[in-house]
Amino acid sequence: MKVNVFSLSIPFITNPPSDWIDQWAVQLYVKVEDGEFGWGETLVAGSGIIGAYSSVISELIKPFLEENEINSPYELENLLEKIMFSAGNCGVVTGAISSVEMALWGLKSRRMKVPLAELFGGKSKSVVKVYGSFPRFSKIEDVIKAVEISKEKGFDFIKLHQSPSTILETVKKIREKYKELKIAIDLNSPFDLNKAKDFSEKISKYEIEWIEEPLWPPNDYSSLEKLTKVSPVPIAAGENEYTVYGFKKLLESGISYLQPDIAKIGGVSKFLKILELASSYNVKVAPHDRPDRSPVSLIYVLNLALAREMEIVEYPIADFPEDLFSVPVFKNGYVKPPENVEINEEALVKYPYINKIRILHFSDLEDKLIKHD
């Protein structure tokens, strides 16, 4: 099997422009070919360390697949986790596995001449409910403008990534104008338990759908359990969880929404295991997606959502580059995905990877890294 790795920088363009223009302009794709072909995507984490992910693929997964005949994505995921377990089955390792694993599903779908959703169990619906995931904006007025534009576009549910120091004020302003809009808040792990309890109390009067990753560190399951017992607002987490055992602990902490990321955990096979696990705990799954302008891993999630039970899927408010992809069709808060990932390979040269340091000022880093006068 042939494996090709593509490092790209697809510019992150929103109206108004956000603070994360450079930080979200980093994409890593894989194409596998064996008669037919399939595409996959690894989510390179916020720090933009693309070389670490791509070298796991180039140095190990690519030669491994060239020498061994493996057609089962499930088998591939399991074998690669075992081969690399001493490097840690999380982060860079499972991220690198993800793109290759999902590309095998793409190839399988073409080989069998069936849409991805058929491989995943068959369509039970024709469209998927999504919410508009906002990047961070530097000014509250920009957030309000982005809300206006998103409402016009058809979103009735949004999620904010403003800094912990400005989020209360931002939500207050949005609520004054928009009574019906559904709002979730993503904190990206800034608080200790007491601050998180205090925040959940203060924000509860604005009728929030969920608070996402309120605690640092995100895998402090015992503090999370204490928080879910008292928080008046539902708690969501899961985008920084990797193993089935970790997800189990997260589910046992009493969270209301589980948010696995298919491009971080190891691909479709692992995602299916986690869906089953969540349903045994009666917890809703609301998958994480980096809301940049890259739809590759998202197309796999949307096709899974056509076949399986999911509450809602994270979705960008920025448009995808149509010269590069056959893109999902968004209408009134729902999305119809393409049946498989299609990429105009010749157009990839328009988005060469731009090598620079990328530090995502999310969570409370903005308050810590920028000196205020």
Ligand SMILES: [Mg+2]
């Ligand atoms: Mg998040």
